[in-house]
Amino acid sequence: MLDCDSQREQLETAIRGLKCLLSLPPEYTGDVLGDVQMPSVPGCERRFSRIYCPGPLVPAGFRYQPSIAAVAREPEWYRVYMVNLSRGGLQILHHEQVFPGEHFEIGLLDGSRRLCRAAWCHYLNHCCYRVGAAFVKESSEASAAD
Amino acid sequence: MTATTEGACEYGLFPIATKTLCDGSPPDVEIFLKGGKGARPTLFHKRGTPLDQPALERLLDNGVRTLYVSSAEIDQYNDYLLAEVMANEDRPPLERFELLRDASQSVVLNAMVSGHAESVLQVTGEFAERLVDVIWDRQVVLMDLFGVMAHDYTTFTHASNVSTYCLILAEALGIRSAQQLVSIAQGGLLHDLGKRHVPKKILNKKSQLSETEWREMQKHPTLGFQELCGQDDVDLGQLMMVYQHHERWDGKGYPVGIPAEETHLWARICAVVDAFDALTTDRPYRRGYVAENAINYLDMQAGKSFDPEIVRCWIAILKENS
Ligand SMILES: [Fe+2]
Ligand SMILES: [Fe+2]
Numbered sequence: 001m002l003d004c005d006s007q008r009e010q011l012e013t014a015i016r017g018l019k020c021l022l023s024l025p026p027e028y029t030g031d032v033l034g035d036v037q038m039p040s041v042p043g044c045e046r047r048f049s050r051i052y053c054p055g056p057l058v059p060a061g062f063r064y065q066p067s068i069a070a071v072a073r074e075p076e077w078y079r080v081y082m083v084n085l086s087r088g089g090l091q092i093l094h095h096e097q098v099f100p101g102e103h104f105e106i107g108l109l110d111g112s113r114r115l116c117r118a119a120w121c122h123y124l125n126h127c128c129y130r131v132g133a134a135f136v137k138e139s140s141e142a143s144a145a146d
Numbered sequence: 147m148t149a150t151t152e153g154a155c156e157y158g159l160f161p162i163a164t165k166t167l168c169d170g171s172p173p174d175v176e177i178f179l180k181g182g183k184g185a186r187p188t189l190f191h192k193r194g195t196p197l198d199q200p201a202l203e204r205l206l207d208n209g210v211r212t213l214y215v216s217s218a219e220i221d222q223y224n225d226y227l228l229a230e231v232m233a234n235e236d237r238p239p240l241e242r243f244e245l246l247r248d249a250s251q252s253v254v255l256n257a258m259v260s261g262h263a264e265s266v267l268q269v270t271g272e273f274a275e276r277l278v279d280v281i282w283d284r285q286v287v288l289m290d291l292f293g294v295m296a297h298d299y300t301t302f303t304h305a306s307n308v309s310t311y312c313l314i315l316a317e318a319l320g321i322r323s324a325q326q327l328v329s330i331a332q333g334g335l336l337h338d339l340g341k342r343h344v345p346k347k348i349l350n351k352k353s354q355l356s357e358t359e360w361r362e363m364q365k366h367p368t369l370g371f372q373e374l375c376g377q378d379d380v381d382l383g384q385l386m387m388v389y390q391h392h393e394r395w396d397g398k399g400y401p402v403g404i405p406a407e408e409t410h411l412w413a414r415i416c417a418v419v420d421a422f423d424a425l426t427t428d429r430p431y432r433r434g435y436v437a438e439n440a441i442n443y444l445d446m447q448a449g450k451s452f453d454p455e456i457v458r459c460w461i462a463i464l465k466e467n468s
Contacts, residue, residue: 068375068376069380099385099389122402
């Protein structure tokens, strides 16, 4: 258990040390993520209902995977913040626009890495975008909307 | 899809513009004529024989704007179009612009309604190259050009008008590279490609859209982007014309809600002329605005919906040529 905790601490330290260009809007700062009510996201139609548990934003590692030829991306790790997580996908806050269909890798605090495909992106401020993405499975893909 | 195109597909025929057959030697293909709705096509021109020009004139006088060739012979017809019609330096540029528009209508429309992304790109790329050739290289007098712009709203006329306007505006804003102008013209043609995935009943609805329908409609920039982003020969500017043409200067647009300075220049150009064309063309439920009213609207929205500098430039072009 202790090992597990210290491993998590190490990972968290590593993730917190990653480059981060985010500027969090006031509603996303502080210890907890507002109230149970989440900012509504137009166009997000979930198959499974989601229960919101207020809590601190969770940091995660983020790295683009080459996916759209016309969009040049540096294969660099960034620190992003996870807004929520479901069985099929997640929502993150990132410092720049991510285009629908773009792939990126996400490194979670438990040490796991997941390949994701962006489904939508909304502007919050010039250094903060909220991005909804689906986990990419080997043969099929889950929807970001579940 | 237009009624004529649907009818033609039944018989494996491809619609072509009657006007493209006037003058010059005829294409080496069989040409068919189709009567009213449901009528079977009849042979109008037999391969290898001289084209009956008086009969062709009569068809045009009677408003027959579309004839047909077999889908198997469409390549020969396109070769003829390039060699005999579009490359004919004797034709004034304005006439060639109209011919290009009329001749491309069914080909581009077919690709845009039901073609794969590759064929859409190929067809729109060819159209854009010829458009730049006719308008930019040969300097059509803009005043004449505005006079012949289509005012009936169809998927094709909107796309082709937006493409032409984007080209004119981009050039006036200082973009001089022929390659970029072709890209912009093609981006203009493609900007609403995602609408082919929006249900027809929503696209054609004459009354106000419900909230759900409006959300469906708002998906078209994303759907168009997703369809094109996997293609190697699409550039970033074109993708942004498709994805960002409904973003607003004040950040209240969609799909991202990104404000002006973060939106691609080509998308801001497209947004202005897209609105201008939407305002000035006739719809089944309303007459198009006269240019003056459209100018007033754009002026009012400068700095709110649209980039004010681009609006100023577009209004200057319109006023100079009205
Ligand atoms: Fe549009
Ligand atoms: Fe449009």
